[in-house]
Amino acid sequence: MISLFRKLSWWSERRRKEDELREELQFHLEEEAEQRQAEGLTKDQARWAACRDLGNVLLIQESTRAVWTWTFLEQLVQDLRYAVRTMINNRAFTALAALSLALGIGANTAIFSFLDSLLLRFLPVSDPASLVVLNWHAKA
Amino acid sequence: MNHKPPSRVELLQGTLDVLILRTVLAGPTHGHAIAKHIQRTSEDLLQVETGSLYPALHRLEAHGWIAASWELSDKGKRAKYYRLTSLGRRQLASEQSKWQAFSRAMGLILNPADQEGQ
Secondary structure (H helix, E strand, C coil): CCHHHHHHHHHHHHHHHHHHHHHHHHHHHHHHHHHHHHHHCCHHHHHHHHHHHCCCCCHHHHHHHHHHHHHHHHHHHHHHHHHHHHHHHHHHHHHHHHHHHHHHHHHHHHHHHHHHHHHCCCCCCCHHHHHCCCCCCCCC | CCCCCCCCCCCCCHHHHHHHHHHHHCCCEEHHHHHHHHHHHCCECCCCCCHHHHHHHHHHHHCCCCCEEEEEECCCCCECCCCCCCCHHHHHHHHHHHHHHHHHHHHHHHHHHHHCCC
């Protein structure tokens, strides 16, 4: 529950969180470089060693960012936006797809409501079971 | 150098969280110092990958077990310091007892000599 509120507030200040994470990793890098320099490496060597130790910064940012929010929701929104864009760019296809869906759903609905009233529902009288069919024949 | 580097032990899934919580128990610490502390205290057996350290720190913060604040490091640079919250203290206690029970159980099975002697 706490986690939910915290994530919501983090989501509203994503930009600042991004900058902070960059600064945090930068600090890590500098700290590591200084430590390696103190161990006897030259400045450049120390810096490279620290970079190697830190690894792929973008990947770290990515996986840390994934903690802040709901990756699932973000990706869902991305997918939806992509879908809308594609449909707007491809109107004929969209219209055709919508038309075939409309026809399919419409035909099914029509047939079902027909069969429904014919076969599934009781007749609209008070005691349908007591109905009988009477046939009259004139003698030949 | 002809001494062999100490062989590293892979961190088990879910152990990093409790290691971090235990490390920040001592007082506010920044990410780099947390990684170094775990490495040093485990006699270099445990190597904390930066790629899992920072996501873990932010996850713990999201849980409310640790809180972060920007402060000046001892060298006068701005750094993000993490400290244990009271919620985190409770979490640490429960994790700790879980791990102690687990490692005792593993020890009992892997070193049955203790029982055979009796």
